[in-house]
Amino acid sequence: MxxxxxxxxxxxxxxxxxxxxxxxxxxxxxxxxxxxxxxxxxxxxxxxxxxxxxxxxxxxxxxxxxxxxxxxxxxxxxxxxxxxxxxxxxxxxxxxxxxxxxxxxxxxxxxxxxGALVNALRTLGCDKIAFASPYVASLNDVAIAFLADEGVTTVSRADFPEQLGNDGQGALTPDQVAALARQADSDAAQAIVLSCTDMRAVECIAALEAELGKPVITSxxxxxxxxxxxxxxxxxxxxxxxxxxxxx
Structure with missing residues (x-):
């Protein structure tokens, strides 16, 4: 059948x-x-x-x-x-x-x-976040400003320690993504946002939420x-x- x-x-x-x-x-x-x-x-x-x-x-x-x-x-x-x-x-x-x-x-x-990131945060009632991505720091600044315009305050963040090209962003392993999320997290953050559709963040969600005790939102x-x-x-x-x- x-x-x-x-x-x-x-x-x-x-x-x-x-x-x-x-x-x-x-x-x-x-x-x-x-x-x-x-x-x-x-x-x-x-x-x-x-x-x-x-x-x-x-x-x-x-x-x-x-x-x-x-x-x-x-x-x-x-x-x-x-x-x-x-x-x-x-x-x-x-x-x-x-x-x-x-x-x-x-x-x-x-x-x-x-827009989906904003919708997710509003659904969960979270307006204070930790932010991480594989972007260059200046693009993270722009992303954080975008979220601020939508009423979301970034209370902590993690920038990747080196500039990554398109291939490099896509090649990050789930373990590397999880490490970046932990670096971004803080007690003041109600949720962690992992921004980038080419980052293997979906595979980290369950383990990170169990470890950090807060929602994890990925693109x-x-x-x-x-x-x-x-x-x-x-x-x-x-x-x-x-x-x-x-x-x-």
Whole structure:
């Protein structure tokens, strides 16, 4: 008998930065039975440059007609804009406008990675966070300012000790990500935010929450959470943190 557990309930379309190697596996890990996930790759930045705020601003401003048009071939119910820093680099207004433009062009509900972080924190009632990412320090500054504009105060942070290229960000192991989260944490933080769709943070969530005693929010987890909220779908599997428990 054929196994149809991977399709039938809903379709999610995801716009992925063209060098990203971890968003797709994470979405497959996070999707509930009956939900299929479909991807199109987008450009607008130089793969060989350090992904700083200028590079990521370029991605945010890139023309989406090509990849979005291809993605619409599967008639997705929800479209995810799968880069956190591309809209963090422009601010909350740009992030909301981008989501509105994608929705208007596609007819599908739309989730951005940056907006999903804010939605997750509001769902959990957390407005004081520890922040960590593989970004350069100046892009972390921009990200923290974005969250401040949305009413979220960063009380502690961790910058990665060296500048990472696109390949380097994607190559971080879950153990390295967990170490960065521990470095960022403080007693004043109500939650830990691990920002970047190309960072293997989803695999760390359960262990970090058990160890640190507070919610852990990652870009990819937050995007799937908001998507399932929009689709009014529950989630039976454990392991993806206090945020996903709100779906039960």
């Amino acid at each position: 054929s196994d149809y557990s991977s399709r039938g309930r809903a379709r999610i379309g995801v716009l992925v930065p063209f060098t990203n190697t971890n968003l797709e596996p994470d979405m497959v890990l996070l999707r509930p039975d009956g939900v299929s996930v479909h991807f199109a790759r987008m450009g607008g930045y130089d793969a060989d440059e350090i992904p700083d705020e200028d590079q990521m601003a370029g991605l945010g401003e890139a023309d989406l007609d090509g990849p979005l048009g291809l993605l619409l071939g599967v008639r997705p119910d929800v479209i995810l804009y799968g880069c956190t820093s591309a809209t963090l680099a422009h601010g909350p207004g740009f992030d909301r406008d981008l989501a509105a433009r994608i929705k208007a062009q596609s007819g599908a509900e739309t989730v951005t990675a940056a 990819n987890q937050a995007m799937m959470f908001q998507t399932l909220q929009m689709l009014s779908l529950t989630y039976a599997s454990a392991g993806y943190g206090a945020l996903f428990e709100r779906l039960n």
